[in-house]
Amino acid sequence: MKVLKTQPKSITTEGTKYCPGCGHGIVLRLIGEIVDELGLREKMILTAPVGCAVVLYDYITCDVIECPHGRAPAIGTALKRVHPDKFILIYQGDGDLAAIGAAEIIHAANRGENMSVLFVNNAIYGMTGGQMAPTTLIGQKTTTSPTGRCVKGMGKPIRVCELLSSLEETKYLERTSVHSARNINKTKAAIRKAFVNQINGIGFSLVEILSMCPVGWRLSPRDSQSFIEEQMTDYFPLGVYKDTD
């Protein structure tokens, strides 16, 4: 028998509290693999968001700070200024980054902080039970948009990569997805690039990852994958938005 993959060493063995079919778990695994491959575990400081990934420190065995909702880019800025030689990983959800923390991410990006940001966009507030997020699609039903999000009064979903791409100090922006094996592989390559950029001192890198939230979406795990394939990627096109290395 040939061992193809093992559990990444930097990931704890207890398992996560993510729901079945959740995209966060896939992103976690990818982080673990890349952290192992690049030997980053003992050099890194991770910021945990407020959202379903809040207890990331239970899953990854590295130094972690749990941030107030949306403030990770400010905290990460200070961590990097104090420890320029350490690897700073910012992990945020869409409510965290694009709603309450919109100012912090825009200004960290604008300053060109040499950090790697993983932005997990599941178009919903997962942790609080499925409320509308700034990334919720038009027509998408949530507990606070029960008849579906409408443009009038709620605006259109925010496209973070496009928004940040106008800031000249952002160096690498890519949108990927974890709804299929092929896309997971692409996501891994993108995360890796964002990490390597920081190590090489390139500057601000962000990977926006479209991610399933079956529980918040009230869909089966399989239908959640289709929701990304058929609807999310339509409004949030996958691809590289900025690459200036």
Add this chain to the structure above:
Amino acid sequence: MATENKKVLMKGNEAVGEAAIRAGCQCYFAYPITPQTETPEYLSRRMEEENLVFLQAESEVAAINMVFGAAAAGVRVMTSSSSPGMSLKQEGISYIACAEMPCVIINVVRGGPGLGNIEASQADYFQSTRGGGHGDYRCIVLAPNSVQESYDMTVQAFDLADYYRMPVFIQSDGIIGQLVEPFVMGPYTPMFDELPPKEWALTGCAGREPNVIRTLFLNPPDGLEKQNVRLYEKYDRIEAEQQWYEDYNCDGAEVVIIAYGCASRIARSAIKTHNGNGSKVGMFRPKTLWPWPKKRLIEIAENNPKVKFLVIEMSMGQMIEDVYISLMDIVPKSRIAFYGIGGGWHPTPDSVYEKIQEVLAE
């Protein structure tokens, strides 16, 4: 780091900046607001000269979170603001207090509520001493009444913050911050023989178990309760160890004025005129607003059973609640008078003098 005793002339807001550098502050994050902007202006130049981190943040919310990050990274860090900006910092301060991260926060208080005005005020007493942010926590609050004290207390604030692992406030105001006075810029003399090592700092987990800085306590179910108890045991210790005050002429006084910061200087001028006229007026000046120096005040009241108290504040009456609480078992409220001015305005020596006369005549 300079070690000489140097006499210099500076604004209060600049003195706190220089004090931070002398105390080994590595990072400073802030957002401009009157009447504290001289601190970021001064530090933008000085931090660069010293090769330290100065960053003008996009908001007070971001600034306080940068403070959280730098403190977690294990270095001495400071921010400064004035009242409306302090309101924005409260979320972060609650997290920092819970995570027990050492930092120094300067509040150059101005008139409020709302945008208020840009004059000196003491109307943020409740905010600083009662928490301000959510949850069960306290911060040490030092109240200077001169440029010298602004400098000295800022240096000490860094030691207190590291020693007790918590945020320490300097509660200044628009007058103390803007005042230009000569003062002695002494070398950094540590308050404590030893400071606890920052073993919890985030530095990458090479050769040790990972460090986690967190404020969420879901598991076990009583985790948060235990954290609350732990914090309060620390706060009790601080109440026993750090009640700072100055008293002046209190023994045998007919009236004891209770005032802090700028108000105490105005009161002091009025007392001078008064005592020239024969009657005996003293003053009790809290230098820590939390912990409130009640032990000494109780002593004064007990030594002098007929004494009347006159609380003077540049607010509608906030510290007076601590006076009532401290004296509730020994002095009836009828013997505690209040004279306060809101609106970012301040009493004058003459108006205080008149108020003393009134209290004496009652």
